[in-house]
Amino acid sequence: MGIDSSSFSSISNRYEGRFVRHWDYNNSLIIYDRKSDDNRNAQSQAATTDQKEVQLQHDLDEEEPVPYVVLVQGPPKVGKSMLIKSLAKFFTMHHLDNVRGPITVVSGKHRRLQFVECPNDVNGMIDAAKYADLVLFCIDASYGFEMETFEFFNLLQVHGFPNVIGVLTNLDKIKPDGSLKETKQRLSRQFRNEIYGGAEVFYLSNLDKGMYMDDEIHKLGAFISVMKFNPLSWQTAHPYVLVDHFEDVTSPERVHIDNKCDRNIVMYGYLRGSNFRRGTQVHIAGAGDFPVYGIKSLADPCSLPIAAKIKGVSDKERLFYAPMSGLGDLLYDKDAEYLDELNDIDEVTQSEIAGFRAGTYLKLEVRDVPFEMTKNIDPNHPILVGGISLEEENIGYMKARLKRHSWHRKLLKTRDPIIVSAGWKRYQTRSTYAQEQEDCGNGLHRIDSTPEHADCLAMFWGPLAPPDTGFAAFRISAIGVILDVTQAAEIVTKIMKKRKQIGSPLKTFKKTALIKDMFTSDLEIDWFEGAAIQTVRGVRGNIKKAARKKLVSELPRKGDVCSKTKDDPARRQQTVEQRRGVVFAEKKKTTGNRICKED
Numbered sequence: 001m002g003i004d005s006s007s008f009s010s011i012s013n014r015y016e017g018r019f020v021r022h023w024d025y026n027n028s029l030i031i032y033d034r035k036s037d038d039n040r041n042a043q044s045q046a047a048t049t050d051q052k053e054v055q056l057q058h059d060l061d062e063e064e065p066v067p068y069v070v071l072v073q074g075p076p077k078v079g080k081s082m083l084i085k086s087l088a089k090f091f092t093m094h095h096l097d098n099v100r101g102p103i104t105v106v107s108g109k110h111r112r113l114q115f116v117e118c119p120n121d122v123n124g125m126i127d128a129a130k131y132a133d134l135v136l137f138c139i140d141a142s143y144g145f146e147m148e149t150f151e152f153f154n155l156l157q158v159h160g161f162p163n164v165i166g167v168l169t170n171l172d173k174i175k176p177d178g179s180l181k182e183t184k185q186r187l188s189r190q191f192r193n194e195i196y197g198g199a200e201v202f203y204l205s206n207l208d209k210g211m212y213m214d215d216e217i218h219k220l221g222a223f224i225s226v227m228k229f230n231p232l233s234w235q236t237a238h239p240y241v242l243v244d245h246f247e248d249v250t251s252p253e254r255v256h257i258d259n260k261c262d263r264n265i266v267m268y269g270y271l272r273g274s275n276f277r278r279g280t281q282v283h284i285a286g287a288g289d290f291p292v293y294g295i296k297s298l299a300d301p302c303s304l305p306i307a308a309k310i311k312g313v314s315d316k317e318r319l320f321y322a323p324m325s326g327l328g329d330l331l332y333d334k335d336a337e338y339l340d341e342l343n344d345i346d347e348v349t350q351s352e353i354a355g356f357r358a359g360t361y362l363k364l365e366v367r368d369v370p371f372e373m374t375k376n377i378d379p380n381h382p383i384l385v386g387g388i389s390l391e392e393e394n395i396g397y398m399k400a401r402l403k404r405h406s407w408h409r410k411l412l413k414t415r416d417p418i419i420v421s422a423g424w425k426r427y428q429t430r431s432t433y434a435q436e437q438e439d440c441g442n443g444l445h446r447i448d449s450t451p452e453h454a455d456c457l458a459m460f461w462g463p464l465a466p467p468d469t470g471f472a473a474f475r476i477s478a479i480g481v482i483l484d485v486t487q488a489a490e491i492v493t494k495i496m497k498k499r500k501q502i503g504s505p506l507k508t509f510k511k512t513a514l515i516k517d518m519f520t521s522d523l524e525i526d527w528f529e530g531a532a533i534q535t536v537r538g539v540r541g542n543i544k545k546a547a548r549k550k551l552v553s554e555l556p557r558k559g560d561v562c563s564k565t566k567d568d569p570a571r572r573q574q575t576v577e578q579r580r581g582v583v584f585a586e587k588k589k590t591t592g593n594r595i596c597k598e599d
């Protein structure tokens, strides 16, 4: 039976008549007679000691939740770094000089937070939207909302919907008359209207010694420490690592011979989402898919206080971990391998059975990545490594439903290049847009550009993402969802371009007509089999097939009237109209004649 620690202490101290109840190490209920008093005091002391130990054991048995990623997003110079520094100081009393890369802090007995400053470029924003558990939207109150805020919010909608909080900065730049209160109210209202109805908004009204005011940071920090984090579906279904330390381990001799050779790299970070099984391929954002050459679990560099106590490390030493900002102990040393609270099963066997557990601090080695990755490494641009399923390892065609974003002024044209972000991946591709139309059978009508206000279908080639995955096209020009995937384009769907082909009727039969001068070859006719056809007066039909030469030469003569027409007054006028245009000129070109079947 599982109990929480608070209910344990109240229950274990409760006396019922002559019986005392308490829980043993396995959380099993034990009841003993309080009147068999020989060892009563001893038992009471034991119960207190047991209680402490059980609570410790209970805390240890609980999985250490992985640090939540708190992403600080906002336009340039809005105060993102200063907010992270102020919050880090609130939680740890450490002063950070730089904000570079993920910064992990212990924010409470059971919670750690990892602060990340969102890069201001498109690729950084795309990746950040996929790993954020909470987003602090920094808004410069002296300026108002900027495009990036809305753009990033749209990305969050596509890739999951984490918690969001609005933070108004630069309030001291507004005149402290009536307009300050009015500005706060207006921006808060706008944030809730445009971003998220129930969102909290915090105000950072001034600076004190280069930091935000303590009391305001305390309010925000305290709120984040206790808020509920909702698991996001894509993240929980995939293993992923937000890299907080990176090393190039290519042998110097190899680099000396060819400084543009592929590199071997080692990345460190907490495993998030689902368990990581051996053999899983990873996608390194911006670099591509790679098999994992080596994977190891290491000692947690920023343990929760309870776990640190068991490992004999003082809390103070473990409250902070920010290797890219130059803080935190180097526990990712090769020898410092993690030992599980399951000592009798060795690490290899465990990982073979269940994979590496989410929350584990991992060391991942990947070989032969392009040298540009190490050359352009930027600590302000955290690396996202996502585990991919077998299905996602393939490249093929995807059919998606898509709608042009209202703030993208131009229509998206078929075959124009777009940057797509779907699943862990972002890539450039060309899309063909199409619409479903009844007269096209199972096929689709190709359209030259996306419709003005409606959604449409998009077919594009790229690394496959599972159906129902949200995606966005950049700079946010459209958002949509993947419908279907395959490696062969024709299986996704048949797309037909709508063309205006004009011909003239050669002969009409009962329900059939021969049309001439519409196409130039039999092959062209084959492409259009089944396509809709219509006369100027509105008689509708479908293209059936190319006419046999013999049939064309055996055409009836002018003046023949089909009996069906006489019986059908509604159609009579149309058919007569249609027959007026029939030309019995000698046929010059037999190919290109069509048999058109009426509905």
Ligand SMILES: Nc1nc2c(ncn2[C@@H]2O[C@H](COP(=O)(O)OP(=O)(O)OP(=O)(O)O)[C@@H](O)[C@H]2O)c(=O)[nH]1
Binding pocket: 074, 075, 076, 077, 078, 079, 080, 081, 082, 083, 120, 169, 170, 171, 172, 173, 204, 205, 206, 207
């Ligand atoms: N007066 C005033 N200045 C602020 C406030 N917040 C930030 N600043 C100043 O704005 C400047 C930029 O602050 P940062 O924290 O570096 O802003 P940032 O968003 O991290 O900037 P980038 O990383 O370059 O995008 C600093 O000089 C801060 O002192 C504020 O609320 N009031």
